[in-house]
Amino acid sequence: MLLRLAYLTVTHAFAALRLLPMSDRDKDAEILALRHQLIVLQRQLGTERVRFAPTDRAFLAALLAPLPRATLRRLRLLVSPDTVLRWHRDLVRGLHARVSVTRRRPGRPRTHASIRRLVVRLARENSNWGYRRIHGELALLGVKVAASTVWEILKAEGIDPAPERTTVTWADFLRSQAQAILAMDFIETVTLTGQHQYILAAIHHASRRIRILGTTAHPTHAWVTQAIRNLIMDLEDAGQLAAIKFLIRDRDTKYPALIDEILNNAGVRTVLTAVQTPRMNSITERWVRTCRRELLDRTLLWNEQHLRRALHEYERHYNEHRTHRSLHAAAPLRLLPEPITRPGQITRLDIRRHDRLGGVIHEYRHAA
Template sequence: MIVSLLYKVTRKLLSLPSILLCADTAKDAELLVLRHENAVLRRQLAGPVRYEPADRFWFAVLSGLIPRRRWREVFPVTPGTLLGWHRRFIAAKWDYSARRRTGRPPTATALKSLVLRLASENPRWGHRRIQGELARLGYRTAASTVWEILHAAGIDPAPRRSGPTWREFLTAQAEGIIAADFFHIDTALGRRLYALAFLEHGTRRLHITGVTSHPTREWTVQQARNLAADLGMRMKSLRFLLRDRDGKYGEAFDAVFEAEELDVVKSAPRAPRMNAHCERVIGSIRREVLDHILILGEAHARQVLAAYQRHYNEHRPHQARNQLPPEAQQPVTMDINAPRLLRTQILGGLINEYRHAA
């Protein structure tokens, strides 16, 4: 009974504004219903309400139409939260961070390639030396940028990559190295002969100094003296003699070259690859000549080896010299329709040499 009476009184009180202001009564009643519904929903929610950016924006805009003293009654959030949303939207208006790219501009790919090329071709250059070279070429970049490019490519600093590789070291030292090695020849009657060969690494020039059936130390020393006399002033350009540990050499053999200020370098025992250039030329002698000729004796062996040495030094092309013989200059490019070629037969036609007819 009490609840029913209270409800009737409330209805009567709320009906008074409807009589005075008929136009706004329905709107006010609708607002009261929505506010009460909002209060009921907030009582039923266990956790905090999450508002999307669009909800915050809408509440902040509507706050300008409602007096601030009524904010606590109208809005489901505190006035401080509402003002915070408003400040955030105003600050976003003047925030240009999203409209510009942060950090340094990216380094051009062509410049990165140039930095890596300079580093690979000049292993003793550090990042500052490379930066200086780029500046001289007209490319302005920071030293730190060069360092980052090298670091990203896995290239160590200059002191750790300045040491040459074995290929670079041997190529740089080739002009000053001459190597020696013995090889044997079996005659038609089964007699074994020995020949001593020297090879200049820089020019690939071959020297077969002698053939004997009894290679004593005295004979080997005499071959060293003969070679020194044949080379003459070219001995001044040599710095190292490379040989194996064969007992046929001896201290007197080394003394001949040490007198010419050459250092004698001995290869490790049973390591023919340490004297690979000599091993290769001996293999060429066997494949191209000795495997196809029956050697009758020492005189015949000297004749055959002398003919091959002349062919090897004056005509045979070499990959290490861009297909040029050791004692030849760069040939002149000829037309395919040039005069006919002349063939010269070496060792009875075993080897052929070709030249343009005069």
């Protein structure tokens, strides 16, 4: 609207300049001709109402409002003088409204949006922080804001007070304790001979390193107990046992009660998942799905010996090469290499494929 009003003002200003060299006789003739054209248009329109755009109303109001009412009545206009004056009042009222918005309102200024987002973030990332604790943290960051303002922001966002939102969810527990958590589970598969094989595997939550503890057709309590002892010895030899505090497993009857005592003696507490709640051991369940899709469902397993060899190859691939989103595309036992930045290296890439398990798994490496 403002652009159109400016356009009308400029065009009519040039039109006014065109009238300067005209004589009074020429101007009177043009006025009479325009009046006659207006009479013709009114006769053709009849009772139909003429509609003015907002910019037309603003221009006519600014042009005609300074004239006396008596003069407005003598002019042959499509609208009444009262309508022109009403348009002028609306124009002035709109100007006052826009000016009042730009003026600084009295009272406390509104809290900046970035501060409000920071307050909400601190509250959601720290469920046990009340508004006073958040106010203190903001002061350490150099953000000056009243404690009552923090309380009002939390209330407006629908965030409950700290005592009512300090419940730790299972997902929060897993994330916060990932460095200290191992999880294990059994996987069942069938060889070409029709024999059922049971695979026992353990995975570290933080590093995503997988350990295949063994395979057997008969997972007796003695076999499972020995597999747990071997796991503890492997962790101790790697210097990682002291960091492990929890082991998550389901309530499968294949696990003997003795393994809990063995783990407790090593300083590891057993955490049992709820009945029929696989999401409580979600990381292990996700690895089981990956192992089936990438290995077990694509390989003809002849016997137990073939299964062990295939699992050994897949364990090395998973830990040393396969990328993980949770590790930002790194592997559990391999960091990401430095990115290639030199243009010459990009244009002369020489990538070789390395096959595992006869081509079931492909790995790609730079040529030596």
